Amino acid sequence: MSFDSLKLLAPLLRSVEAHGHAIPTTIQETAIPLVMQGKDLIAASETGSGKTAAFVLPILQRFAHSSLGGNQEGSLILVPTRELADQVGNAIRDYSQSMIPVPRHLTIFGGVDIDPQIEAAKARPDVIVATPGRLLDIVERQAIDLSHVTLLVLDETDRLLALGFADQIDAILKQLPALRQNLLFSATFPPEVVEISNAILNDPEKIQLETESTPGENIQQRAIEVDRGERTALLRHLLKTEGWSRVLVFVATKRRAANITAKLSKHGIRAAVLHGDLKQERRTRALENFKAGNTQVLMATDSAARGIDIANLPCVVNYDPPRSAAVYVNRIGRTGRAGQSGIAVSFISIEDYQQFQLIEKRHEIKIERERIEGFIPTQADPNALLPSATPVKGKRKSKKDKSSEVHARKSRNRASEKQELDSPQTPFPETIEEDAKEQVVMIQKERLIEKSIPAEPSKLPEQAVEPVVPTARKEPNPSLEIQPEKSVSDPWTQALKKILEKD
Secondary structure, rough: OHHHHHHHHHHHHHHHOOOOOOOOOHHHHHHHHHHHHHOEEEEOOOOOHHHHHHHHHHHHHHHHHHHOOOOEEEEEOOOOOHHHHHHHHHHHHHHHHOOOOHHHHHHEEEEOHHHHHHHHHOOOOOEEEHHHHHHHHHOOOOOOOEEEEEEEEEEOOHHHHHHOOOHHHOOOOHOOOOOOEEEEEEOOOHHHHHHHHHHOOOOEEEOOOOOOOOOOOOOOEEEEEOHHHHHHHHHHHHHHHHHHOHHHHEEEOOOHHHHHHHHHHHHHOEEEOOOOOOOOHHHHHHHHHEEEEEOOEEEOOOOOOOOOOOOOOOOEEOOOOOOOOOHHHHHHOOHHHHHHHHHEEEOOHHHHHHHHHHHHHOOOOOOEEEEEOOOOOOOOOOOOOOOOOOOOOOOOOHHHHHHHHHOOOHHHHHHHHHHHHHOOOOOOOOOOOOHHHHHHHHHHHHHHHHHHOOOOOOOOOOOOOOOOOOOOOOOOOOOOOOOOOOOOOHHHHHHHHHEEEEE
């Protein structure tokens, strides 16, 4: 099937051809006719399948028909990340270049100055691409009118809900006309996605293609065993020996991403970092440099696992293991897109062995473990750190050892009690309760503050000297004070009472 058979307008066909697309993908040839018929749609397909064009092309065709009739029918596309918003906005710009008139589209996301977006929103754009939070900010300032929106797209719905946008989406839906067409695209369908689809879709058509639940067959998956402390050195070694022009490396934290980037840069490797806390200008620059080949290594957190489309990316490296089987597929799906081949390498340390085994089990795959000369893990046995299900003979304490410990503890307690009577600063008995211990520390600190000149533990004054000044009070010696008048609620007394009871 060709794009001509989808009955797209000539300007759209020219734009599609100019971008090198000759044959529509499965999701495109299935979804485009349904969207142009005005039907609600719920669709799932694997990453890199051409999903964006599956809703952008019919939206542009819909705009062309409505503009001829003099009616302005707006479209709203909600996406989870800034990168995905920028990607969808660029697709609208590219595919609409040959159209007359060209639709006015606006891309809205956070991390940048809101004032230019407010001014652009007042022009009533035909197509709006937005992240929910920033769009709601503009709506609350009454700077945008969504009453003309008659088509809503929720892209990466599972990701939208996972990032906590449910309340914002609900608030935005209240601003839209009740009569509208709704398109929902999602890689996975957890209960939250099913719930929102039941709430907003009206008798939808369902497209269930191969989803991101399994890794792509065109991706070569590798697992290399290595000690955690040697992962950065192994990454440098692979960059040198494998000849990868560009590598997307996933790590667990932003701090680790920055540290590894700095280490790689010291060795002359062009590396950059990409995570959610960067300002939008830096994120955009890092991504553009990586796409252009100016950067060889892009260190990213999972915030970049979705929403970025990097053409001809040869390799993805899991420096840290993914949190789940779904995240694993999202990560490695950045390579091998649109039918191309790719490589996904995972570093497996002894601490991550079980986690990676679980990922393999969930996807019903088995990846052969590799070892690189010079980086052989010191702990080769994956069961070395696993807790034993049954006690190991010789490791348990004998009754004699336990009895000796009890007698030693009682002896220490008696010595501690004697020291309490002989010394103004009594060390804690080892069996004292933790909460009482904290209170006693506070009491001892107060005693030290009250004493103007602390007495030497080994040389106590025989008798307190009466101050010369008549108004001064006589300072009592703590070691000679009689304590019966203390309240039972005193924490130190309670602690000693517990000790005596145990003896």
